[in-house]
Amino acid sequence: MTAEFHGWRVVGAAFLLAVFAWGIGFYGPGIYIATLAAGRGWPVALLSAAITWHFLVSAALVAQLPEWHRRWGIAGVTRAGLLASAAGLLTWGFGHQPWLAFGAASLTGMGWALTSGAAINAMLSPWFERRRPAALAMAYNGASMGGILMTPLWAWLIAGWGFGTATLVVAALLLAVVWPLAGRLGRGPETFGQFADGAAAPPPSRAEAPARGRAALLRDAGFRSLCLAFAIGLFAQMGLVTHLVSLLVPALGVQGAGLAMAMVTVFALLGRSLTGLVLPGGRRRRWAAAATFLVQLAGSAALIAADGGVALLLLGCALFGVGVGNLLSLPPLIAQAEFPAAEVGRVVALMQAINQAFYAFAPALFGLFREAASAEAALWATLALQGLAAVLVLRR
Template identity: 75%
Template sequence: MPASTPFPPQPFHGWRVVAAAFILAIFAWGIGFYGVGIFIATLSQSRGWPIGGLSAAVTFHFLVSAALVALLPDWHRRFGIAATTRAGAAAFALGLAGWGWAPHPWLLAPAAALTGMGWALCSGAAINAMLIPWFDRRRPAALAMAYNGASVGGIAMAPFWAWLIAGWGFGTATLVVGALLLAVVWPLAGLVLGRRPAEFGQHPDGEATARPAPAKPPAPARDRAALLRDPRFIGLSAAFAIGLFAQMGLVTHLVSLLAPVLGVQGAGLAVSLVTVFALLGRTVTGWLLPAGEKRRLAAAATFATQVAGSLALMLAGGEPWLLLLGCALFGIGVGNLLSLPPLIVQAEFAPAEVGRVVALMQAINQALYALAPLGFGLMRDAASTTAAISLALILQAAAGVMVLRRPG
């Protein structure tokens, strides 16, 4: 009589988690990153609310997220990934309704707090945590595929928002997107994203057997205070924080930089080119990324590519082809600056610390880049557009040098 097995053979569930995380990323970035820019333009045009106040609400959105995302690993441990992700989806939906139906500008503050909570619980650090139990050796490719949902969110959700707003108005559009988010993400959180390999009798990367245990027990995970004193964490976080500050500043002002030469429609297409190359760059890097310290070399190469893109934008003058080349080079970095930090952390920190390190790093990065649109705007007003692009170039170069310096 053949021996019974507790789990029948079945496809590796990890790739279903990647697909579900990809869908989550479409919504998260389509609302929490690209969507907030649409909110500013729509409320300014339709209600005459001042740009400064609307921009302050977006900054508050990112700052709330920065404060909450550092706590994400604790919430995952206490409540589970499924419940935490559902809470994020609910916060997103309620916050969207607040943005769409607020009768006075001051009521955007609670709406921004809710969308900031949704962004914290459903974006980069959350997706990394969802994939950690399922992938180790193949995590670069898995993260690249999941994070490509962020690029698709920019490509697909922006025109979807425009279509809804033109046809039914901003308020109804926010209700439709919120309902669609809940209808899709709520079941995915429980059925796919919150599951563990042991539930299926499977192992990370779909391997037939578990990897042998290390010869000595792993060191316990350090708390946030200890990580903030670690020179490796300080250097790595600082490099990506200033690189993302430069990136956010340029992304926010890119349309206005390109429009004088390419026109508004051409500038919109050029921004789409940035998103397409972000997707391509992240995918190629995810499949070819080396192991260990060489991941820092990939990050330095990414910053160098963005330096070249910023230089092309600065020197373009009235040459459309140089502007498009700059957008393409800059776009490659946009994709990789999202996926590379957790992969470097995976290579350099203890497995038990990876989730906490990634969440804390994202909190610091987000707190800084929330100020980038304002900083670049002030630079353009006080000096010139060339000075603002030069600032981005200098920061990108500094980040590339810093990321290569790994304390012993």
């Protein structure tokens, strides 16, 4: 009797990890800023700088992830990330001096680096080759669920028990739920006598050149075009998603803007799932990336043309949301198609580091552009960046 393929259990564990990783490290920062500015009177500028530091710390650390995985194992590194995230949450929740925001950001930035996109790709790569697009899409859907589930949980906990207790509860849930799963995430198919994709035999071995280091990858034209395209696309996405609620409130009201943001998250999940099922192989994956950037460009165009019209605003949110999911899952899948297997983990980690270093400054620069020109001008700038990303991703 054939043993059940264990890879899909790893996908389920990675999904739960993503729920917490994005709920704490991606969606959480906006909650930290709003709560601490209102509740403790800490300056918004200082808190925004701390959040930028959060992403810069992550960018500096995530490039080291493949080496740390080889030295200490995926399970050990993931558990270190869980501890860093929990400690950072408690520092955010119980620190009573504004300067402690940077200490908290350092810890949550470390946790975000060790538990987010590059880490999840490393967990699933040994288990899936042919079916990796579907597996990554399912696991990364946990990121969308992190927004759908964790944001209301944060709001409920803070309203009922205060910010400090909320961080304590979320930290406890993180360790209770994900810590036991880390062992499962750190094991490959050979542990169970299985092979990638549940195949009955290992794939034919093929000789490959030794994996290149980061300096050599940075000289690779294919890597540079891929990395630059997604850095620009994610910069545009991060700037817009941070300010989208405030852009929608005048036409939709606070409650309507919140529902529109929920729709963005739902379409991110749908877009990523559909792409995971139909994504082509080989170099054609770059065309899928270009199409994603163009769909987001169409969403920005709809937001510009809406002029307060509800239908076009919602259409813009839906189109923008489709790209939100794919910009997370497509880079590792393109790397899988274009780079030797031994290099994929390093390529994904280095790309994530560079991308985060770019988009860490996006919310502040988008806001400055809004203030210096107008919201419409900021949307036009976003549209231009999305078009540029679509062109660059097709260049090799």
